[in-house]
Amino acid sequence: MFRKSIYIMVALLYLGCQDELDKEPDFISENVVFEDESLTEAYIADLYLNMNFQEIGGQGNLGMGLFAAAGAEHINFANWQYPNTSYTRQYTAVTGPGVLDHWPYQNIRNMNILIQDLPKSTSLGENYKKSKLAEVRFLRAYEYFELVKRYGGVPIITEPQSMDDSQEDLFPARASEKEVYDFIYNELAAILPNLSESKTGAQGRVDIYTALMLQSRAMLYAASIANFGEVKVNGIVGIPSGETQAYYKLSYDASKEVFNSQRFRLIDDNTDKAANFASIFLNELNDEIIFAERFEPFIKGHSLDWLANPDGLGLEWNSNYPVLYDFVELFDFVDGRTGKSISRSDLTFDNSWDITDFFGNRDPRFVASVFYPETEWKGQKIYFHSSTLVNGIEVNDRNTILTKPNGENIPAAAAARNVRNTALLLRKRLDPSNIATQENNSGQDFYVFRYAETLLNLAEAAFYLGNTEEALDMINMIRDRAGMPPRTEISEDYIRQERQVELAFEEHRFWDLIRWRTATEILGNVRTSGLVYRYNLDTGLYNIRLKNAEAADRVFGEERYYLPFGQSRLAENPNLIQNPGY
Incomplete structure (x- = not known):
């Protein structure tokens, strides 16, 4: 019955594209779906549609902040928004995995149907069948990667x-974590000869470079788990440390193949390095994109601009993603100072700061990614101060407009939603040309893989393989594009820092902290911080102090490196073993 419903759905998709519906039958038999190219394409399109390349759920797509919130890059505006529950809730066998869950076996089943039935087609050409099988096997491998990074070993x-089917087949046991990663690698290796060498990934269709990038990323994860993790439950979670170098080499080789193809480049077309970096995410189909999930306003749109624009622009919803100061400190200064060179003990209202030096002279990637006081945006300045000193008197009425000595007007206090939470906001991927933001009227693509990650993966794998000079070269290629001074030496910390600032807010950091096994330190027993600003009208400087960004300390224990299975999921499959610590 289930299989028939899938074929009915595909038939409806197909018929919806026809000009004369009354000439077509009401039902298309499952025997002919994979005998027709249009029906096959419709079936595959639905598989793509059900992929979770980017978290995009919730009211107005506010779930786009999920992994940034979980990874302490930014939070969501209010705790009722489900991304914030990713770090405020408890993780137990009773509460289950919560909003971090992804259990895509329904989509995998649909993929398995095509993988089983398409080769039987007598109407479609062999090359076509091979290419489509390869495409769907990639999607299945990607789903297993999403599973293994959450749960460790899962049923394959x-x-x-x-x-x-037999009870054993209906209730499959968990494979080991190593077996799942090996399955992913071997599936991708098997399909590479049948994937297109034409660059179709930026258009949202899998090609050979997309598959190589999943090999690159997945094998880097496996290597990290072998290197820093611990084998438990007979290998259901964890990978033996003796496999570390082999997995780094597999990741290295895949990254190197993309690198040597010379089909991609770091976008570096603007001498204004911040503007250049921002353009990467607005200029679709550019040469840095390896694979993207495509969006089109309203047709298949999202609501990033509607959610994330700052307050004070007269827009309906705004300021939804406050950036944490803890994360800002990862961004160094262009003159070589570290991001933490400003001591937190100096952040009191007794000290004054030039806001351009405090923020504007940081890494241009920060300038392109975060709104901070006096950011120029859509023809005006964005403010975040809570009050203004005027002749020594503090004024905090946001309806009062003051005049600077240079004649420029400034509100005595910034718009309310800008001030709340951290007084820093997400800017990355926002479109300044989207003036009248609405729900679902954003069309910026989401980059699943881009060339900067290729170089970062290559650098990390090369470093652990002992190729330190090559690792340094890769990191400096990225830093040069960013407008940052070159490193003269390489280290684990430098590689990790570069990855976090380059890929900020792109759904990487949370998973990186997990595979590096540093999440217990960075996400555990920590109260994250925001800032409070007071502007001095006479000096043009700011007093800046810290404030708590969250109501309580974050908790992240060792058990959290794998998510728990909820009781209902365990009840559905008696052979599903709970993860350790729950």
Whole structure:
């Protein structure tokens, strides 16, 4: 019955594209779906549609902040928004994995149907069938990667299940974490010869470079887990340390193949390094994109601009993603000072700061990614101060407009939503040309893989393989594009810092902290911080102090490196073993 419903759905997708619906039958048999190229393409399009390349759920797509909130890059505006529950909730066998869950076996089943039935087609050409099988096997490998990074070992199901199957097949046991990563690698290796060498990834369709990048990323994760993790439950979670170098080499080789293809480049077309970096995420189909999820306003749109623009622009919803100062400190200054060179003990209202030096002279990637006081945006300055000193008197009425000595007007206090939480806001990927923001009227693509990650993966793998000069070269290529001074030496910390600032807010950091096994230190027993600003009208400087960004300390224990299975999921499959610590 389930299989028939899938074919009915595909038939409807197909018929919806026809000009004369009354000439087509009401039902298309499952026997002919994979005999027709249009129906096959419709079926595959639905598989893509059900992929979770980017978290985009919730009211107005506010879930786009999920992994940044979990990874302490930014939070969501209010705690009722579900991304904030990713770090405020408890993780137990009773509460389960919560909003971080992803259990895509329904989509995997649909993939398995195609993988089983498409080769039987007598109407479609062999080359076509091979290319489509390769495409869908990539999607299945990607789903297993999403599973393994959350749960460790999971059941590997490669054929559609039937009610007539044996108990062993209906209730499969968990494979080891190593077996899942090996399955991902081997699947990708098998399909590489049948994937296009034409660059179609930026258009949202899998090509050979997309598959190589999943190999690059997944094998880097496996290497990290072998290097820094611990094997438990007979290997269901964890990878033996003796496999470390082999996995780094597999990641290195895949990254190197993309690098040597010379089909991609770091976008570096503007001497204004901040503007250049911002342009990467607004100029679609550019040469840095390896694979993207495509969006089109309203047709398949999202609401990033509606959610994330600062307050004070007369827009309906705004300021939804406050950036944490703890994360800002990772961004160094262009003159070589570290991001933490400003001592937190100096952040009191007794000291004054030039806001351009405090923020504007940081890494241009920060300037392109975060709104801070006096950021120029859509033809005006964005403010974040809570009050203004005027002749020594503090004024905090945001309706009062003051005049600077240079004749420029400034509100005595910034718009309310800008001030709340951290007084820093997400800017990365926002479109300044989207003036009248609405729900679903953003069309910026989400980059699943881009060339900067290729170089970062290559650098990390090369470093652990002992190729330190090559690792340094890769990091400096990225820093040169960013407008940052070159490193003269390489280290684990430098590689990790570069990855976090380059890929900030792109759904990487949370998973990186987990695979590096540093999340207990960075996300555990920590109260994250925001800032409070007071502007001095006479000096043009700011007093800046810290404030708590969150109501309580974050908690992240060792058990959290894997998510728990909820009781209902364990009840559904008696052979599903709970993860350790729960």
